[in-house]
Amino acid sequence: MQSDVPGPARRVVRGVARLLAAAGLGVDAYIHAHLADQYDAVAASISQGTLFRIEAAVAALAALLVLVWRRAPADAFAWLVAAGGLALLLIYRYIDVGKLGPVPNMYEPVWFSDKKITVVAQAVTIVTAGFLLLTRTRRAPRGAPPQ
Template sequence: MRFQIRPAVLTARLLAAAGLAVDAYVHADLAPQYDAVKATFSQGGLFRVEAALAALAALLVLAWRRLPADVFAWAVAAGGFALIIIYRYVDVGEFGPVPDMYEPDWFTEKWVAAVAQLVTVAAASFLIVSDLVDIRARRHRTPVR
């Protein structure tokens, strides 16, 4: 049964990494357009941080292939998606050092980032469950004598 699960895990890793790469690209590409929106931090700077975190998560999902990397990938994507939704539907206003990032319009890049983040959340959720099943199986394995 373990052999049958591996292709699904590989597919999930590739989907998660691809979603994170798209997220990183979109945020890096949009960052200069948002540099003027600022409090202590600019929205462009925050977009660059999201791009860097998404790129790092994509590399970790592909190269490290461990539970902490999968949880990090999930957190980056879920957090990014949550912020897209919050700043689309709620005018939070300036919040401490974070600028007012309310933007009620859906445009192509926002849709692309949101879909990429949701794909990543789904794939990383599968990876986390798979990791936990593997960890449990290793703990309950009978030692060979």
């Protein structure tokens, strides 16, 4: 008979993964919020600074959810925020996409410390949120007989 409750070691590992995912998202949120005013001049219909503020808010929300809600949708949201942010960072680092509708041309072919830190933070979140998603245990419905 298998227990529905994960062992203490499993809970500790998942708790550490949850903290690391939230920390990565927190760093992502802080850096985007900190840099936003420097990118307000890069604008089409919407400025890059505004997009940075949106990224900061979404990353902060994902960090909060991954810590507080502790459900698969929160873990998936954290993974998507980090993966989407990293994908866009790398695209705009290596490819001159140009202006896309209301989105300004955000091509910036340089590496600087805040960008490198953001890449590491997002990568940590991708790995840890992925771990959380892949190691979820299914619980038997209430009232179901043990197997």
